[in-house]
Amino acid sequence: MTIEVSEVGAKGAAAREASRSLARLSSTVKDRALLGIARDLLEHESYVLSANREDIEAGRAAGLSNAVIDRLFLSHERLEAIANDVRKVSLLPDPVGEMIDMRTLPNALRVGRRRVPLGVIAAIFESRPNVTVDIASLCLKSGNACILRGGKEAIRSNSALASIVREAISSAGGPPNAVQLIENTDRALLGELLRMRDTIDLVVPRGGAELIQYVAANATMPVLTGGIGVCHTYVDRAANTEKAVAVVNNAKTRKYSICNALDTLLVHQDIAEALLPDIARKWSAASVEMRCDEDAYRILESAGIAGLKLEHAAPDDFGHEFLALIASVKVVDSLDGALEHIARYGTGHSDAIITEDYSAAMRFVDEVDTAVVYVNASTQFTDGAQFGLGAEIIDSTQKTIARGPVGLREITTYKWIALGDGQIRP
């Protein structure tokens, strides 16, 4: 036990130490390191892929599902995609050093805030080895040291990737200890990590609901959570039906396994008869199962659409994140009914209204308490790259630290700087 405990403690201390010089590293060196990582990932492809093959074989022997094996799997194409993402990070503006609100006080003291890194960020993730490189490169660019703790099943792949990243940072003239991979994936060690509030400034869990809950409940330092969304699209009575059908369909079917996909469709009663059959025809073609309340069921049943997967909604189909070709559907009697439903069942991720009614749109925007509120657009746009942040660490459903897409700037902080000439306070 002593040895395991000291791995987390020792690597935490090394990361903390490295964070001091990393915070002051120039963009030139950081970008050189990022380009080095991209280059070395491809240069050392056979090393990475053979480590990955060992993970895959061990995973198959341990009876992991095909879905997990697929998340684990690396190939030449996947490595190229990872390297390309790292190159993109090198092209983003460096958030560190930006001055905010600099002003001169009446006593000539110049006061402002300078954007600086948080320090040390711990990322807890599951089976996808690309997260190792992804988080390491985003932290490097933003001047944060990182402690990476991935899933046991990916440990050989993660080790290989982390060693390439550390080498590349070192070759570029940066501190290799800025990236620390925890090799021992025991839960006890994770518990210890989550108690290191003097060492770790922020912990980011990336994975399923169970992992997020565990980290949120046990971390003693600030946590940035997200990635779970029960997303609503409300079609108002004043909607343009053509736009409504296109947007609703896109929100569900473009990708259904991501957190910004539509889970619940709310339809105003005045437009339900005109709209629901059109949506159902699209969804029938796309094999989307519709779990409907009484009113919606009645309308769709009488529409008699061939091949439609039509079901009665159970109570827990509302407020449920499906991550599948399933949507719950409810007819509401008013905008207020939609607002109440979302207030009750939403998770504050992404919610949309489809309407041509100005006042309804304004009320929806004002009253829905969610990270991203849409008018006449697909919730699938919730994404850091789409919103101009360049990259995304997570989609936060918190209100503090950062909300919605989290880019580089959102994993920094600021310090106040006061430049004087001998000022004393009266």
Add this chain to the structure above:
Amino acid sequence: MTIEVSEVGAKGAAAREASRSLARLSSTVKDRALLGIARDLLEHESYVLSANREDIEAGRAAGLSNAVIDRLFLSHERLEAIANDVRKVSLLPDPVGEMIDMRTLPNALRVGRRRVPLGVIAAIFESRPNVTVDIASLCLKSGNACILRGGKEAIRSNSALASIVREAISSAGGPPNAVQLIENTDRALLGELLRMRDTIDLVVPRGGAELIQYVAANATMPVLTGGIGVCHTYVDRAANTEKAVAVVNNAKTRKYSICNALDTLLVHQDIAEALLPDIARKWSAASVEMRCDEDAYRILESAGIAGLKLEHAAPDDFGHEFLALIASVKVVDSLDGALEHIARYGTGHSDAIITEDYSAAMRFVDEVDTAVVYVNASTQFTDGAQFGLGAEIIDSTQKTIARGPVGLREITTYKWIALGDGQIRP
């Protein structure tokens, strides 16, 4: 026990409900409510002062110290000062509704962030009843509902003040439930409050170190802590000694019981002999006790300053917040020595360098990891009003949520707004 539990639960639910309409209340109504609070505090002065007298009498009977009794005490003058502070809050710009970074994406989707209230803020504080009005008015202005839990010894005063605040909000057309005072001050209830993460978006402890530790350790929602600072001023060898003496003296003696007061004076060895006797003469006159390391002690002993309280520093005099007319003093051999000392002993509140050396100033600003870093100025400037934030909730020593002086804007969040015309994601 059941009744106590339901007070927190019921008032939490009422605050959450009120927060929904409060978030959309116009600045006009909020400011009218604030001016009403200021007016009613003075109109109902006898009601407040008689409740306060009961607290004072109960406190005397319970043997509270004179210092606590003084913090409890309200008078006509103190009520006027409280009312004036509320009027000042009404004059501040409303942070709610500000649009940040609005941009039009290539697909014509208009995306930006709108500043919105956090929702419900809980404040845990001790014996000063003015905090009730202070926090209530800052939360009201920023559109946040608040749950106030003050000390048992001030409960009658807090009740009277809270009822005036609630009445004034109601008269102005706002939701009175936006301000909730917890009347039962049992610790068990505080524990329950700190577990209400679905109801409370942020908890702010205002008080001594013990209270802050308790809240930080037990809260399940985000916490904003601050108000504790071990503050350093480093006099570099290239300092202008006249400025250095004035700034160092001000940092310690203007007010010594506040968190931004100097605790430790670091002096470069090349300037120590020239500087320390001058500072000691000022501090001797102001009755500041100097707890010195070997080198500083030797210099000051041989200077023979009349009436100087000169002591040898014990190890724990460094990294200690005195809140008293005491300073620890250390001679360092270099800027690096000062940086290392601050990295080891600082609490990240306010730290200063006094120097005319450009490179030394830049290195200090770059390398000291603190909420407010000063060049040639007194650390006593760390204050929201001084820095142009108008008001101050707390001086945060955290890196997340807010750092340094926390004003109205810092207790808000944002939501992303995406205004479209039928956009779907390819």
